[in-house]
Amino acid sequence: MKKFITAVLIIYASILFAQQKTIEQRVDSVLTLMTLDEKIGQLNQYSGGWETGVRTDNSVRDREELVRTGKVGSFLNVIGADLTRKIQKIAVEQSRLKIPIIFGLDVIHGFRSTFPVPIAEASSWNPKLVETSTRWQATEAASAGVHWTFAPMVDIARDPRWGRIVEGSGEDPYLGSIMAAAAVKGFQGNDLSANNTIAACAKHFAGYGAAEGGRDYNTADFSERTFHEIYLRPFKAAVDAGVATLMCSFNEIGGVPSSANYELLTKILRDDWKFKGFVVSDWNSIGELIPHGVAKDLKQAAELGIKAGVDMDMESNAYIRNLKTLVEEKKVSVQNIDESVRRILRVKFELGLFDDPYKYCDEKREKETEFSKEIVEATRKVARESIVLLKNEKNILPLSKEIKSVAVIGPLANSHEDPLGPWSGVSDSTHVVTVLDGVKSKLGAAANILYSQGCTITGTSEDGFKSAVESAQKADAVILCLGESLNMSGEASARASLDLPGVQEKLAEEIFKTGKPVVVVLMNGRPLTINWISENIPAVVETWFLGIQSGNAIADVLFGDYNPNGKLPVTFPRSVGQVPIYYNHKNTGRPYNPKDHYTSYYQDLQNTPLYPFGYGLSYSKFEYSNLSLSSSKIKNGEPLKVKVDVKNVSSREGEEVVQLYVQDLVGSVTRPVKELKDFSKVDLKPGETKTVEFTITPDKLKFYDINMNFTVEPGDFKVFVGTNSVDLLESTFSID
Ligand code: BGC
Numbered sequence: 001m002k003k004f005i006t007a008v009l010i011i012y013a014s015i016l017f018a019q020q021k022t023i024e025q026r027v028d029s030v031l032t033l034m035t036l037d038e039k040i041g042q043l044n045q046y047s048g049g050w051e052t053g054v055r056t057d058n059s060v061r062d063r064e065e066l067v068r069t070g071k072v073g074s075f076l077n078v079i080g081a082d083l084t085r086k087i088q089k090i091a092v093e094q095s096r097l098k099i100p101i102i103f104g105l106d107v108i109h110g111f112r113s114t115f116p117v118p119i120a121e122a123s124s125w126n127p128k129l130v131e132t133s134t135r136w137q138a139t140e141a142a143s144a145g146v147h148w149t150f151a152p153m154v155d156i157a158r159d160p161r162w163g164r165i166v167e168g169s170g171e172d173p174y175l176g177s178i179m180a181a182a183a184v185k186g187f188q189g190n191d192l193s194a195n196n197t198i199a200a201c202a203k204h205f206a207g208y209g210a211a212e213g214g215r216d217y218n219t220a221d222f223s224e225r226t227f228h229e230i231y232l233r234p235f236k237a238a239v240d241a242g243v244a245t246l247m248c249s250f251n252e253i254g255g256v257p258s259s260a261n262y263e264l265l266t267k268i269l270r271d272d273w274k275f276k277g278f279v280v281s282d283w284n285s286i287g288e289l290i291p292h293g294v295a296k297d298l299k300q301a302a303e304l305g306i307k308a309g310v311d312m313d314m315e316s317n318a319y320i321r322n323l324k325t326l327v328e329e330k331k332v333s334v335q336n337i338d339e340s341v342r343r344i345l346r347v348k349f350e351l352g353l354f355d356d357p358y359k360y361c362d363e364k365r366e367k368e369t370e371f372s373k374e375i376v377e378a379t380r381k382v383a384r385e386s387i388v389l390l391k392n393e394k395n396i397l398p399l400s401k402e403i404k405s406v407a408v409i410g411p412l413a414n415s416h417e418d419p420l421g422p423w424s425g426v427s428d429s430t431h432v433v434t435v436l437d438g439v440k441s442k443l444g445a446a447a448n449i450l451y452s453q454g455c456t457i458t459g460t461s462e463d464g465f466k467s468a469v470e471s472a473q474k475a476d477a478v479i480l481c482l483g484e485s486l487n488m489s490g491e492a493s494a495r496a497s498l499d500l501p502g503v504q505e506k507l508a509e510e511i512f513k514t515g516k517p518v519v520v521v522l523m524n525g526r527p528l529t530i531n532w533i534s535e536n537i538p539a540v541v542e543t544w545f546l547g548i549q550s551g552n553a554i555a556d557v558l559f560g561d562y563n564p565n566g567k568l569p570v571t572f573p574r575s576v577g578q579v580p581i582y583y584n585h586k587n588t589g590r591p592y593n594p595k596d597h598y599t600s601y602y603q604d605l606q607n608t609p610l611y612p613f614g615y616g617l618s619y620s621k622f623e624y625s626n627l628s629l630s631s632s633k634i635k636n637g638e639p640l641k642v643k644v645d646v647k648n649v650s651s652r653e654g655e656e657v658v659q660l661y662v663q664d665l666v667g668s669v670t671r672p673v674k675e676l677k678d679f680s681k682v683d684l685k686p687g688e689t690k691t692v693e694f695t696i697t698p699d700k701l702k703f704y705d706i707n708m709n710f711t712v713e714p715g716d717f718k719v720f721v722g723t724n725s726v727d728l729l730e731s732t733f734s735i736d
Contacts (some may be wrong), residue, residue, distance in 0.1 A: 007164060007362040009264070026354065027345045031338060033097055036324060040342045042073035042099065044320040045280065045312050048087070049077035050425070052106060052491075053283030063087065068094045071320060072204035073344055074280075074312060076104040076150075079426060085147025085361035092357045100353035101346070103360075104280075107149035107198070108423035108525045109133075111141040113375045113431070113548055117525060118153065118179075120386035120544035122169035123566040124614070125647050125657040126681055127182035133382045134186025136375050139196040143369040145361045148199040148352050150280075151246060152183035155204055155235035158580040160573070161214025163493030166422060166525030166545070168209065170569030171582045171613060173230050174676045177237035184241040186474075192244065193352030195359045202238035204249030204282060206264060207231045211251060215494045220251045223228070225669065225704045227253070235275060244277045244347050246308055250285050257292045259285040265309030278311040278343035287316035298322060303331055311340035323444030371431055376549060383546035383553030388566035389617040393538035396517050398560025398619060399477055407449035407475035408436045408467045411457045411504065412483050412523045416665060418457075419523060422490025431548045435481050435521060438551025450475055454511075457485045458502045465510050472514045479558065480511055481521045482533075488543060489525025498529040498576045505532055512536055523552055525610075527572040534610055535719050542568070560619065565655040565681070567616035567724065570578075571609045578605065583613035583725040584672040585727060620654025620684065623647045626691075627721055627729040636735050640696045644729065645719045648684035655683045658692045661720040661728065667713050668706035674720055694721075701735075 021029070021483070028607060029040075048063050066072040067090045084103050092098045103279040109115045117131045124130070134152070141149065156176055157165040169179040189197035200435045207227060211219035222231070235246070248258040248265060258264060259281050269275045284575060286305040295301035302318035303326050313319040326332040352359055369375070389397070389715060399406070412418055416429040432443075436451050443449065454468035455461060472478045482504045487493060509532070511518055519539040522528065523546075533540060541564070546553050556562040573581045592601040601607050623646070630641035646658055658681075661674040678694045696719070714735045722728035 004533060023346060023349045026349055027342050030097065030099065030345055031341060033647050034341070036327060036334070036337070037096060038070045039337050040319055040323045041070040042341050042344050043312055043323070043337070044072050045074040045076060045104070045314045047077045047315060048073055048075035053315065054075060056284050056287065057317055057386055058384035060430055061114040064090050065307055067091045070095045070097065070099070072101070073099070074102045074104055075462060076314065078103050079146060080103060081143070081145050081361040081363045088357045088361065097313055100348060100357040102147050102348055102351070102353065104148040104150060105141065106144045106151065106423055107137050107141045107146065108151045108153065109421060110137050110379070110424065110427065110547060111144065111146065111378055112370045113140060113428055114420045114424045114427040115379050116383050116386040117166050117544050118151070118168055119166050119170060119525070119569060120546060121382060121390050122175065122179050123544065124382070124383060124385040124568040125175070125567050127178050129385050130179050130182040131186040132378060134183045135189065136378045138187045138189070138198045140369050140375055142196050142198050142360050143362060143365040146198060147353065148201065148245065149187055149361055150201045150203060151187070151198065152180055152202060152238070153204065154180040154202050154238055155209035156231050156234065157209035157570070158582045159211070159214040160526040160570070161494050161496060161499055161576065161579060162209060162211055163216060163489040163495065163525065164209070164491060165570065166489040167621040168582070170464045171571060172584065172676050173233035175569055176234035180234040180238040181241035184238050184243045186240065188244065192350045193355070194543045199244035199347055199351060200238070201245040201247050201280065202235050202243045203247035203259060205235055205246045205269070205279070206249060206401060207253045208249035208251050214424050216492050216671060217250045220253050222253070224708065229706055232268070232596065239269070239273045239275050242532065244350065246275070246277065246279045247282055248279055248285060250282050252292060255612065257285070257289055257294060259310055260289055260294055260304035262308045262310045270309065270492065276343070277307055277347055280312040280338065281314045281316065284315045286310060286313050286318040291485050297302050301324060302417045306332055306336055306340065311343050323486060359483070359580070379547050380549035380553050383549050384503065384556050384562045386544060386546060386566055387553065387557050388542040388562050388568055389564040390542050390611055390615070391538065392619075395559060398520060399519070399558055401559050403443070403447055403476050405450065405475045406443070407450045407452065407471040407478045408439055408481070409452050409454050409471060409478055410481035410507070411453055411455055413453065413479070413480040413573055414451060418486045419545055419550035420486055420524060420547065422486050422493070424486070426546065429517070433480065433549055433551035435551045438553070438555035439479065441552065442555040452509045454464045455503050457483070457504070460503055462503055462506065465507060469510050472511050475516060478511055478516050479521055480508060480518055481523065482508065483523035483528070485527055495526070496576070498573065500528060500530065508533055508537065513544055519558060527570055529573060529575055529610065531574055531610060552603060563619045563652060563654045565616070565618050565657065567657045568611055571613045574610045575605055577602070578609070581609055586670050586674050587673050607618065612724055612726045614659050615726075616657070616724070618654045618656065619650070620648050620652045620656070621650040622656045622684070622723060623649050624722055624729050627731050629719065629731055629733050632733050634733065636712055637698050639698065640733060642694045642696060642719055642721065643691055645683065645689050645691050646682060647689040648686055651686045652687050653683070655681055656723065657681050658696045659724065661725065662696065662701065662704070663718040663720070664701065664713070665716045665718060667703070667715070669704070671703065
């Protein structure tokens with residue numbers, strides 16, 4: 001009996017000891033047991049399902065054997081409680097060291113229940129909403145065995161030709177940083193080891209959004225200052241928010257592809273920013289060091305990748321096939337490999353996978369969670385707040401719910417696929433509420449709802465115009481749904497034209513001629529050059545791709561059950577020829593002056609955008625007044641308070657995103673004409689006035705000076721506050 005009690009006590013003590021050990025100690029205790037082959041296996045990631053990149057060499061893909069022999073540390077594209085459990089069981093029962101697998105997936109705007117695309121969610125200018133959305137996305141994915149999402153994409157994009165603009169938060173580094181941090185918080189929650197949180201991955205590190213000509217995977221080249229001030233900022237915000245992983249980008253910058261960029265992946269990320277997680281390559285991006293022209297073969301690519309700081313090789317086979325030889329040849333040190341293994345194991349421990357490798361594989365929870373009522377309701381809520389009202393002449397919106405007949409027209413009016421947007425591979429289009437469905441359920445049987453497709457998204461046939469026009473003629477109002485298909489944006493989906501594809505604009509012209517009140521509902525993944533629509537159609541609503549509840553969310557806005565308050569996170573150009581066009585540009589030495597020919601302008605087009613950054617209307621009307629500063633002169637290092645009164649001068653309660661911009665008038669280097677420094681969404685009852693207060697902290701005025709020091713320079717500044725980046729009240733202050 002005594003022996004038994006002692007044995008129990010020893011077991012209990014060792015469990016307690018194991019629990020009390022820090023993650024670092026536990027990582028080290030695993031690492032010391034590992035052979036070099038097992039270490040290299042942890043650095044290897046394969047797709048265990050479908051391909052989300054170019055076809056790579058997958059001759060050795062017996063998934064189960066790879067796990068059993070410790071040749072893989074992670075799979076992407078393996079989902080489902082069932083399947084992940086089966087594979088995990090092999091890892092923890094049949095592999096020598098029983099190290100659990102980490103399963104990754106692109107949960108970019110939802111798992112099964114598709115949420116709005118990220119550019120749409122950014123249009124809400126509401127980080128809490130993004131956090132709620134990503135929290136739900138994590139909950140649903142985690143219940144199906146997913147531990148890790150390759151999101152958020154925090155690439156700044158100033159070029160709408162680039163298809164992946166849809167995946168990010170737009171053109172501004174401040175808004176992008178706020179949204180990056182919110183998404184990390186949402187995915188990861190407060191406790192990574194909880195069974196409803198997943199590790200996030202800020203991508204694509206870095207500069208990927210600056211692809212020349214907007215063509216995906218293309219070269220990026222910009223100054224070091226622009227890199228730090230524009231492209232790196234949202235990554236820094238994600239790191240500061242505790243993001244568990246980063247993905248390096250495909251592109252090169254100044255001759256150095258990111259997968260071989262030591263300066264970026266080690267000096268900036270680890271030494272300066274103190275990032276403790278791991279870096280995964282992009283799909284085959286280590287292998288692509290060969291066509292980039294910095295590696296002569298896969299072996300050299302592996303050497304460059306691991307030395308630069310890429311810890312996990314996604315799909316290249318570079319590490320698994322070459323690292324051992326590279327170590328034997330003393331070209332790569334074991335310490336280098338140990339460091340990468342340590343980072344990966346650390347995240348596996350943080351996720352709680354060593355304590356319970358099956359905690360994310362719960363078939364019951366999976367069933368209960370997928371498309372659950374709460375998630376579906378959340379997608380509708382997020383979708384409504386992601387909508388931007390671009391035009392509403394004579395207040396034709398909202399439409400009356402008493403309307404007798406409505407024509408719902410256009411190639412996107414009843415599409416079940418397109419509202420899902422580009423990263424929705426594991427969703428289910430039968431769950432999509434189209435605009436037609438949404439209008440029907442909003443108006444019920446009392447209204448006569450006529451549907452006509454009119455044309456396809458990209459086709460040239462006008463055969464459907466006649467019946468579309470007839471539908472319009474019979475109706476009291478027309479809801480015309482135009483835009484892009486889901487696969488016209490996203491990865492490898494650059495466009496050289498930003499016009500509405502096919503004959504859609506022609507269809508709009510024909511419908512317009514009927515003289516009926518027309519509302520254009522846009523669905524698209526990028527800013528479009530919709531000049532004719534914007535000039536002629538009285539009401540225009542930008543909805544991006546809103547996910548499964550698109551139609552209900554759009555009907556809520558069109559019929560006034562929800563008052564739109566979204567603002568554009570990206571500039572809408574008038575012509576593709578203006579690209580890149582962004583609000584925080586430099587003044588130049590010759591800013592445009594209509595009286596002087598030798599200034600910066602186009603001969604054939606205005607410089608101004610069609611819709612500026614930060615733009616968006618509401619059914620309410622807001623007036624700004626009494627902009628005041630706590631002082632007109634402050635000392636360097638002191639904060640400054642800025643106040644403004646915002647009044648709702650309409651008879652409808654509404655929300656307004658109040659925006660604060662600053663211009664640093666004279667610096668050791670040139671500064672943008674304005675930069676977003678803060679914003680606040682306020683709810684105002686009819687007739688109500690609120691004083692909105694911002695604090696400009698010294699940090700907000702810092703920039704990289706002539707010597708690349710991140711600092712505030714004394715001098716004169718302008719402050720602007722208002723409803724978008726153009727319509728602003730302004731004042732000045734100086735710093736001694
Ligand atoms: C994309 C990444 C994605 C990865 C895995 C790549 O082609 O660039 O954004 O996370 O595939 O699917």
